[in-house]
Amino acid sequence: MDKIEIKNLMYEYIQTDNKKKKALDNVNLTINKGEFIAVIGMNGSGKSTLARHLNGLLLPTAGSCIVDGLDTKNETTIWQVRQKVGMVFQNPDNQIIAAIVEDDVAFGPENLGIMPEEIRKRVTESLKAVNMEEKRNFAPHLLSGGQKQLIAIAGVLAMRTDYMVLDEPTAMLDPSGRAAVMEAVHKLHEKYGMTIILITHFMDEAISADRIIVMHDGKVAADGTPREIFSDVEKIRKLGLELPLASQMVHALRKRKIEISTDIYTDDELVKALQL
């Protein structure tokens, strides 16, 4: 029961030139509770469309998406699904609604009809979890992009969702904002056991996941551990992706006749391999 099951999922829409396009084409996936999954792929490969199915923002043209046994197509249970699956989008300015940070974080739980006492507790906890407690009385528009994303994440956390879907949460952020958001995401996974589905274009973010799903042309083109995914250099290139920097370096060194293992994906692994 505790998983998201995507079965034969198709999603079609009509393009501006009146032609039908399959944004998702027979996708089959199981997302188990507790996983940390990165979804990568080119622009237009169907990543965001897939993400929007996970909490019923989009409904399949054919096939189904079942969250902990609940079909997203069933209108009577859709709100239960949305309590289970939280979403954080790319643009921090599009998802903040309140004039004060703590009100924004409280918005979700308030809508669930939770008692004020409990809401207060959750807001404090959630803001603490993302290191933003000192900003609780700030106006969100005075925060940086990274801080706004942390508030959005705290909002999802306050709803106690089991799954958190993040659609390129760091694309608009500067390096320090990016680092803070990624740190918060990893903390939610490790400390709160939240299942993470992270859509990203940064290979170095993807490499820190337990599992990578590569989307291409509306289909799942690859699904495996970071090591499995990045070991197939030709395929990675064909899918319009790139290797993590450490792997690129390994390939460049091997071309220069240095004997070094191809099984290196992170900076630390490369440094270690070059030590005596």
Place this chain on the structure above:
Amino acid sequence: MAIEIENVTYTYMKKTPYEKDALKKITLKIEKGSFVAVAGHTGSGKSTLMQHLNGLIAPSSGIVKVDGVNINSKGKGKIKARRSVGMVFQYPETQLFEETVYADIAFGPRNFGLAEAAVDKRVKEAMAFVSLDYAQYKDVSPFALSGGQMRRVAIAGIVALKPEYLVLDEPTAGLDPKAKHDLLKNIKDLYCEGNTTIIMVSHNMDDIIGLAGRIVVLNDGQIVADGAPQEIFMEKEILTSAGLRAPHLTQLLQKINEKALPVKLDCLNVATAADAICASYRRRKKNA
């Protein structure tokens, strides 16, 4: 010939409790023919500074001159000077509006009063620059394209104006690795052709490395560093306090240098870095 920013201060929401100096007495000269990157974290004043370059906002005090003409003066030369600076904003694809790719790119040149034949030539050239096939895409709706393609159409719309100075604000944000790589190559090619000065705003040093000949770092509305990439990348403290990081490649080389092998740190691409590591590795092997 240059863009000269002299003592520019810009104050937001003047005479309100939220009054803030977004730029504080900035003086900066961007020579024609250079490729300058402007880096800084969100809120450092980069975008505000860029909007001064073609008069979208006027300084609260100080002067902005393009090729010697004060672009906020009342004189005749003002419009021409402003037109010589082309601006590509963040997420420019949100500004596409025409029914076809051709019409969208042609919009600017037509408004500048060019004849249809000249417009046609400009559109073809601009599409070639951003690697969009003319025959295949000219009649397509820009909204039927992928994100990376839409970005390229938007940039082509500015390139078609043939600005002498091209300002790009975070041009690669949100693009997949291949689209990013292709776009950066287009920008490099445009620069190498020699008629365009490029000013690229980015907080991502990985995009700047290998492109810009000079990096200007902004923090809190002031210039905190200005120099060649190799010098700037070594300024760890300045970068960190400005909310930035050295490029990933520089960081990797620093780690290798610290913990494994002595290597020089000022390599700007994987190939030269691999050469440096390789040389050091062989030296160690020989001496062992």
